[in-house]
Amino acid sequence: MPSEVCTGYPPIKDNSAKKFITEKYTGSFGEIEREVIESEFVRQVNDLIGNRNLPDWWNLIGYTTYESELKAYMDEKKNNEFATFEIWKNHKSFIGEYMYKHIFNELVGFALPNKIWVTELTNQLKFYLKKGNVNILSLASGSGCLEWAIETCCPTFNVICTDDYSWTHFHELCEYFHHINIMDVEKAINKYIYDVDAVLISWPPYNDEMAFKALSLILEKRPELLLIYIGEDWGGCCADDNFFDLIDEKEGKDLTEDYTDINKYYQTFAGIYDRVFIYDFKYERGKYYFFEEGVKG
Numbered sequence: 310m311p312s313e314v315c316t317g318y319p320p321i322k323d324n325s326a327k328k329f330i331t332e333k334y335t336g337s338f339g340e341i342e343r344e345v346i347e348s349e350f351v352r353q354v355n356d357l358i359g360n361r362n363l364p365d366w367w368n369l370i371g372y373t374t375y376e377s378e379l380k381a382y383m384d385e386k387k388n389n390e391f392a393t394f395e396i397w398k399n400h401k402s403f404i405g406e407y408m409y410k411h412i413f414n415e416l417v418g419f420a421l422p423n424k425i426w427v428t429e430l431t432n433q434l435k436f437y438l439k440k441g442n443v444n445i446l447s448l449a450s451g452s453g454c455l456e457w458a459i460e461t462c463c464p465t466f467n468v469i470c471t472d473d474y475s476w477t478h479f480h481e482l483c484e485y486f487h488h489i490n491i492m493d494v495e496k497a498i499n500k501y502i503y504d505v506d507a508v509l510i511s512w513p514p515y516n517d518e519m520a521f522k523a524l525s526l527i528l529e530k531r532p533e534l535l536l537i538y539i540g541e542d543w544g545g546c547c548a549d550d551n552f553f554d555l556i557d558e559k560e561g562k563d564l565t566e567d568y569t570d571i572n573k574y575y576q577t578f579a580g581i582y583d584r585v586f587i588y589d590f591k592y593e594r595g596k597y598y599f600f601e602e603g604v605k606g
């Protein structure tokens with residue numbers, strides 16, 4: 310267990326993604342595995358980890374797959390949760406892309422930051438908040454990669470990262486990009502909520518009441534804060550129903566629906582439907598200048 314504040318671990322410089330795949334998947338995926346190892350995506354992951362280079366855009370489809378090989382894979386692993394006939398039939402590149410997701414999830418994190426959407430996010434937040442120096446509290450930050458990306462794309466942003474390190478399997482392997490204050494969401498909110506303009510929660514654990522509890526506390530203490538939620542929507546694999554019901558009940562208005570291009574540029578992995586939501590729980594029509602412009606136009 311790291312000491313109370315993680316000050317960033319040294320980068321794993323040499324081909325960590327390749328090493329990870331080789332150790333974890335050798336022999337399981339045959340041709341697909343080789344192509345994934347040689348893919349542009351894996352090169353980009355290594356560049357992110359080793360050199361802190363955030364790509365403008367991730368190359369998620371950088372290989373071809375062979376039908377015969379997939380067929381053999383399917384025959385061999387027919388009980389595997391994701392190797393279904395449906396996948397084989399409709400998504401011939403699915404397995405390779407599924408490996409991309411696993412590589413990224415285990416080494417870096419769950420939201421996939423690229424320069425384009427993260428910059429768009431910071432621009433929109435500056436606009437909504439009508440200020441340049443924006444402070445964000447991030448809950449359950451994981452490796453802090455997204456938070457680092459936010460500060461990298463817009464240096465006037467400051468993100469306080471917190472996580473209780475309960476996902477020990479993830480924290481043992483991941484590469485850290487940011488200082489992480491080790492505390493659970495409740496303590497983090499109680500400690501930092503009055504110092505920030507917005508709260509970020511990305512990929513809160515599925516079927517877990519943590520996000521609901523966090524949102525209840527935020528709404529009790531500072532309902533005027535924007536909530537940046539990244540993950541799948543109701544019925545997906547993040548948080549629990551109570552979280553989404555509470556957003557509805559408190560009439561959280563998702564600003565990304567009408568006013569931003571963030572989700573045009575948000576990238577996600579095959580079979581995953583996460584996106585960015587920016588909730589305003591004190592939404593009033595006409596509050597945002599460009600909304601009024603839109604109406605006039």
Ligand SMILES: C[S@@+](CC[C@H](N)C(=O)[O-])C[C@H]1O[C@@H](n2cnc3c(N)ncnc32)[C@H](O)[C@@H]1O
Nearest residue numbers: 418419420449450451473474475476493494511
């Ligand atoms: C799916 S990961 C998401 C990490 C990161 N936000 C991302 O998008 O990559 C979930 C994270 O939640 C953390 N976590 C789980 N329960 C928590 C709690 N009650 N308080 C703080 N962090 C928690 C885990 O340690 C893990 O890092």
